Amino acid sequence: MQFAFATLCVYFARFAVGPVVLTQRTPRSRKETQRDAALIFLLLVFCSSCRMTKTTETQPNQKVVNEELDNPIVIHRRAIAIDMHADTPQRLLDELVNLQERLEDGHFDSVRAREGGLDAQFFSIWVEPQLFGGGGKTAMKRADDQIAAVHALAEQHPETWAFATSAADIRRIVGEGKLAALTGLEGGYAIDDELANVERYHRMGVRYMSPAWSVSTSWAGSSGDEAGRTRGLSDFGKQVVREMNRLGMMVDVSHVSDKTFWDIVNTSTKPVIATHSGCRAIANVPRNLTDEMIQALAKTGGVVNVIFYPEHLEPGWSEKKKAVDGEIAPKVQRASEAEPGEVAHKKLARDRVRTEEYAKRLPPVGVTRLVDHIDHVVKLVGIDHVGIGSDFDGVQSTLSDLADISELPSLTRELLRRGYTAGDIEKILGGNMLRVMEAMEKN
Numbered sequence: 001m002q003f004a005f006a007t008l009c010v011y012f013a014r015f016a017v018g019p020v021v022l023t024q025r026t027p028r029s030r031k032e033t034q035r036d037a038a039l040i041f042l043l044l045v046f047c048s049s050c051r052m053t054k055t056t057e058t059q060p061n062q063k064v065v066n067e068e069l070d071n072p073i074v075i076h077r078r079a080i081a082i083d084m085h086a087d088t089p090q091r092l093l094d095e096l097v098n099l100q101e102r103l104e105d106g107h108f109d110s111v112r113a114r115e116g117g118l119d120a121q122f123f124s125i126w127v128e129p130q131l132f133g134g135g136g137k138t139a140m141k142r143a144d145d146q147i148a149a150v151h152a153l154a155e156q157h158p159e160t161w162a163f164a165t166s167a168a169d170i171r172r173i174v175g176e177g178k179l180a181a182l183t184g185l186e187g188g189y190a191i192d193d194e195l196a197n198v199e200r201y202h203r204m205g206v207r208y209m210s211p212a213w214s215v216s217t218s219w220a221g222s223s224g225d226e227a228g229r230t231r232g233l234s235d236f237g238k239q240v241v242r243e244m245n246r247l248g249m250m251v252d253v254s255h256v257s258d259k260t261f262w263d264i265v266n267t268s269t270k271p272v273i274a275t276h277s278g279c280r281a282i283a284n285v286p287r288n289l290t291d292e293m294i295q296a297l298a299k300t301g302g303v304v305n306v307i308f309y310p311e312h313l314e315p316g317w318s319e320k321k322k323a324v325d326g327e328i329a330p331k332v333q334r335a336s337e338a339e340p341g342e343v344a345h346k347k348l349a350r351d352r353v354r355t356e357e358y359a360k361r362l363p364p365v366g367v368t369r370l371v372d373h374i375d376h377v378v379k380l381v382g383i384d385h386v387g388i389g390s391d392f393d394g395v396q397s398t399l400s401d402l403a404d405i406s407e408l409p410s411l412t413r414e415l416l417r418r419g420y421t422a423g424d425i426e427k428i429l430g431g432n433m434l435r436v437m438e439a440m441e442k443n
């Protein structure tokens with residue numbers, strides 16, 4: 001900059017002095033005059049840009065702008081924040097909760113979503129295979145009922161919610177000041193081993209599916225059981241992935257076995273995502289992704305949406321939880337037996353005891369650990385391949401300072417503290433997932 005300024009000064013001096021000397025000898029050529037005029041113009045532009053920079057630096061408003069860019073709430077207002085995974089639909093069915101009011105328990109409702117600066121929620125359509133079957137009519141009904149509950153949420157509260165199936169829908173709904181509701185199938189149990197059902201669920205609005213939750217399907221191995229150790233995708237499983245690619249339904253690798261993961265990335269021709277996973281390099285649980293997996297997923301153009309659950313974030317927490325599970329098993333069992341309701345209500349009773357006991361017996365984990373995982377993904381594959389998937393309403397323990405959706409700005413605050421820019425944070429909060437959705441929608 002200084003060199004450019006000095007050069008221009010020399011030319012300016014030559015122009016100022018030159019004519020006096022030169023006119024006495026030879027008249028200045030037209031070319032010389034044009035060149036000098038051009039240089040004057042450049043000098044004026046240069047000086048005015050210097051002045052502009054200086055004025056901007058001393059503008060009193062500038063400080064306010066900088067402060068706003070450091071304010072997590074302002075960043076949330078500017079960003080489109082998309083949480084890729086919450087299990088709230090079960091609450092809509094089994095507890096008939098009203099999401100329009102601030103709920104005393106759980107992690108999600110419309111009031112707290114607004115407070116946290118959330119814009120779009122992917123609701124997980126989870127069929128618990130032990131309770132509702134690893135396929136068959138009961139599994140399908142359980143999925144259908146949850147999808148209907150999300151549609152009903154949007155229909156009954158159009159002032160707050162609108163059902164979305166595309167990136168364009170999300171942008172439009174957010175522009176109208178509403179929350180976007182989307183759906184994804186957790187575990188492929190509800191397709192009941194029928195390829196045609198993939199399209200059926202796509203028509204119902206479902207925009208992602210994980211082939212298996214913690215129990216392997218006949219066509220995909222899970223990270224949660226013995227079968228998953230040797231089972232990847234069967235030929236039918238590969239057909240399912242190709243059908244999802246054709247329809248524009250994202251393939252979710254959270255919960256699948258390592259073998260299934262590799263079969264998915266080798267079969268899919270579209271970006272692959274993890275809706276709620278962590279990094280195995282930090283928290284060594286089979287549910288998390290290895291560095292090689294994160295690199296392969298990024299190569300597809302996909303996104304790792306980091307989970308907020310301590311078990312998948314904090315090293316050693318999973319082992320401690322297993323020990324606590326052993327200690328509290330009789331208490332959990334008694335609560336289940338004392339609950340007179342249906343299987344879903346018995347599960348709720350068991351989860352209530354777990355929530356209380358984990359809070360008392362397990363060490364608290366903060367949002368800094370969540371950001372360690374985000375940092376790890378960014379260091380491995382860059383800022384374009386990371387997002388968020390809370391798993392709210394699906395876990396019995398949460399981060400101490402991100403305990404429900406209203407505390408989402410805690411994450412932004414920590415990202416800012418670590419030097420992420422507002423632009424980076426917009427990508428993490430949802431920008432990267434919008435890019436993936438747009439890529440899925442193209443044929």
Ligand SMILES: [Zn+2]
Pocket residue numbers: 186254255276391394
């Ligand atoms: Zn899950």
